[in-house]
Amino acid sequence: MQENYDCVMENLATNPLIEKLKLLMDLTDDEVQVILDLSFKTQKLPKGQSLIPSNSENVSLVMDGWACRYKILSDGRRQITSFILPGDLTGVRACLFGVSDFDTETLTDCVTTLIDGKDIARLFYEAPRLAAAVTWASAREEAMLTEHVVSLGRRNARERMAHLFLELHSRLEIVGFVEKLAYGMPITQEMIADCLGLSIVHVNRTLKAMRKEGLLEYYNGYVILKNAKKLRSICGYDSNHLEGTLHPEIADYDPDA
Amino acid sequence: MQENYDCVMENLATNPLIEKLKLLMDLTDDEVQVILDLSFKTQKLPKGQSLIPSNSENVSLVMDGWACRYKILSDGRRQITSFILPGDLTGVRACLFGVSDFDTETLTDCVTTLIDGKDIARLFYEAPRLAAAVTWASAREEAMLTEHVVSLGRRNARERMAHLFLELHSRLEIVGFVEKLAYGMPITQEMIADCLGLSIVHVNRTLKAMRKEGLLEYYNGYVILKNAKKLRSICGYDSNHLEGTLHPEIADYDPDA
DNA sequence: CGCATCGTTGAGGCTGATCAACTCGGGTGG
DNA sequence: CCACCCGAGTTGATCAGCCTCAACGATGCG
Numbered sequence: 001m002q003e004n005y006d007c008v009m010e011n012l013a014t015n016p017l018i019e020k021l022k023l024l025m026d027l028t029d030d031e032v033q034v035i036l037d038l039s040f041k042t043q044k045l046p047k048g049q050s051l052i053p054s055n056s057e058n059v060s061l062v063m064d065g066w067a068c069r070y071k072i073l074s075d076g077r078r079q080i081t082s083f084i085l086p087g088d089l090t091g092v093r094a095c096l097f098g099v100s101d102f103d104t105e106t107l108t109d110c111v112t113t114l115i116d117g118k119d120i121a122r123l124f125y126e127a128p129r130l131a132a133a134v135t136w137a138s139a140r141e142e143a144m145l146t147e148h149v150v151s152l153g154r155r156n157a158r159e160r161m162a163h164l165f166l167e168l169h170s171r172l173e174i175v176g177f178v179e180k181l182a183y184g185m186p187i188t189q190e191m192i193a194d195c196l197g198l199s200i201v202h203v204n205r206t207l208k209a210m211r212k213e214g215l216l217e218y219y220n221g222y223v224i225l226k227n228a229k230k231l232r233s234i235c236g237y238d239s240n241h242l243e244g245t246l247h248p249e250i251a252d253y254d255p256d257a
Numbered sequence: 258m259q260e261n262y263d264c265v266m267e268n269l270a271t272n273p274l275i276e277k278l279k280l281l282m283d284l285t286d287d288e289v290q291v292i293l294d295l296s297f298k299t300q301k302l303p304k305g306q307s308l309i310p311s312n313s314e315n316v317s318l319v320m321d322g323w324a325c326r327y328k329i330l331s332d333g334r335r336q337i338t339s340f341i342l343p344g345d346l347t348g349v350r351a352c353l354f355g356v357s358d359f360d361t362e363t364l365t366d367c368v369t370t371l372i373d374g375k376d377i378a379r380l381f382y383e384a385p386r387l388a389a390a391v392t393w394a395s396a397r398e399e400a401m402l403t404e405h406v407v408s409l410g411r412r413n414a415r416e417r418m419a420h421l422f423l424e425l426h427s428r429l430e431i432v433g434f435v436e437k438l439a440y441g442m443p444i445t446q447e448m449i450a451d452c453l454g455l456s457i458v459h460v461n462r463t464l465k466a467m468r469k470e471g472l473l474e475y476y477n478g479y480v481i482l483k484n485a486k487k488l489r490s491i492c493g494y495d496s497n498h499l500e501g502t503l504h505p506e507i508a509d510y511d512p513d514a
Numbered sequence: 515c516g517c518a519t520c521g522t523t524g525a526g527g528c529t530g531a532t533c534a535a536c537t538c539g540g541g542t543g544g
Numbered sequence: 545c546c547a548c549c550c551g552a553g554t555t556g557a558t559c560a561g562c563c564t565c566a567a568c569g570a571t572g573c574g
Contacts, residue, residue, distance in 0.1 A: 071403075073407075073411060081403045081406045092396070093501075096392070096503070096504050097502065099500055101400065121504040122506055122510070124381075124507055124510075125385045125507075131385070131392075132378075136354055138395055138396060138399060139350040139354055139395060143356070145399060145406060146328075149402060149405050149406055149409060150330075150336045153451075153453070154454060157562075188519085188520065197409060199564075202563070204521065204523085236330055236331050238358070240356060244354035244355055244356035245354065247352065247355065247374065247378040249375045249379055250381055250382075255382070445551085445553090447552080455531090456530070456532075458530085459530050462554090465554080465555095
């Protein structure tokens with residue numbers, strides 16, 4: 001974590017995460033540089049902080065650590081709507097459209113870089129491909145939320161957990177935070193429960209059962225998918241929803257066409 | 258329905274729905290015209306059809322009728338992830354990013370106009386404000402999905418139904434499909450069940466209980482919110498997530514700033 | 515050492531699912 | 545014209561998945 005942070009501070013451009021993002025969003029070196037130039041502050045946030053202060057006009061790119069978006073109902077029930085992982089851009093909706101109906105919180109210490117919302121907005125005029133990349137990130141978020149709705153609406157506890165662990169693996173793999181079928185998941189069972197709409201107790205029991213069946217290991221903030229194939233068949237997992245590339249009409253725009 | 262359809266065919270520009278959308282997204286007459294010019298086909302779709310054929314490169318703007326996005330699991334369980342109402346733009350993600358992981362289906366006869374995905378993509382270069390409007394629509398969808406996640410994860414049947422009916426009222430009100438606290442909801446209880454992650458039977462019973470308490474009427478495809486205030490307090494409803502306007506930096510871009 | 519946080523386990527209860535049967539209205543074909 | 549069927553809604557009875565309450569173990573930290 002610490003060395004990662006230093007690396008971020010010293011030279012964003014050579015950060016391995018940035019390299020991954022470049023590939024993922026099909027950006028040129030110049031375009032990456034535009035983003036890096038816009039980033040005006042790289043900071044280390046302790047666990048338990050808001051990723052983006054409410055009323056902030058900034059967008060936050062997470063470089064390291066886990067965070068989440070959540071809503072708390074009036075009686076205290078909490079629903080985590082999404083986990084925010086390295087490489088994720090948060091706060092776009094809030095700053096582009098002036099609505100922030102959800103809170104964010106760091107679940108671990110995090111390294112983030114901030115970009116002024118105004119600058120993101122100006123991308124629509126000054127860097128169409130980057131504006132499209134922002135839209136792409138937002139559409140990807142939408143796809144994950146849609147899958148989340150399916151899980152909460154029609155999958156049982158076991159299927160929900162299988163889906164969550166597989167999706168996290170896919171997401172972390174893309175940004176290089178995975179070792180084969182294992183990855184760090186530094187959050188409590190309570191967070192999992194609040195994400196999957198279950199009680200802590202039931203998460204614990206389901207986890208135990210899955211462990212017993214040799215489906216996965218989960219301890220010390222570390223996940224090992226022992227039987228990924230079976231996990232996929234349990235919940236019908238398909239990583240399609242995380243895929244997708246820019247339409248060629250955007251990627252290779254030809255004004256004369 | 259029929260006269261609405263004729264009206265659409267004869268002159269999109271004077272269609273009351275288009276007027277509402279103009280206000281909603283803060284578009285100029287010229288910008289609306291750009292969209293209307295791009296629309297190459299207005300059609301009437303019978304109930305039970307796919308709104309956008311898979312592999313289609315088109316985006317669909319619904320002018321009249323109800324549709325939904327859904328996913329069917331391997332064993333037949335179905336989850337409706339969102340209802341698509343007049344004024345909604347569907348298929349943006351599919352055509353901009355080449356991923357279509359969800360199906361759509363018309364729940365009633367629908368009137369839609371089609372726009373070539375390529376043209377939407379080109380907006381990023383040729384009409385930044387319209388590209389931002391498309392992003393805005395996508396962000397709004399994301400906000401609704403987020404609320405849906407909260408409902409399915411942490412609200413009980415009664416609260417989910419209250420939230421659904423209130424949100425539908427808000428959405429339909431914006432596009433002028435509401436009469437005070439009443440609106441047409443031409444779908445079956447099965448659709449409601451599949452949207453809210455409940456069984457048909459339980460939807461029916463919950464509805465009965467809410468009717469008995471004087472919270473709402475629901476019959477013949479018509480909803481009347483008898484006690485909107487109490488409904489709101491039941492589920493903590495807040496229409497904020499449907500609000501939001503373009504960042505001034507986009508709305509009133511000044512290249513010299 | 516004491517306290518807090520997280521994980522684990524048992525017992526019992528409730529929300530909502532499942533199964534099954536019946537009603538009602540509308541369409542359809544004999 | 546009527547018998548029939550079909551889809552949608554309604555209701556009862558039973559069942560199960562998950563929740564709640566409660567207690568206890570393990571670990572880390574001041």
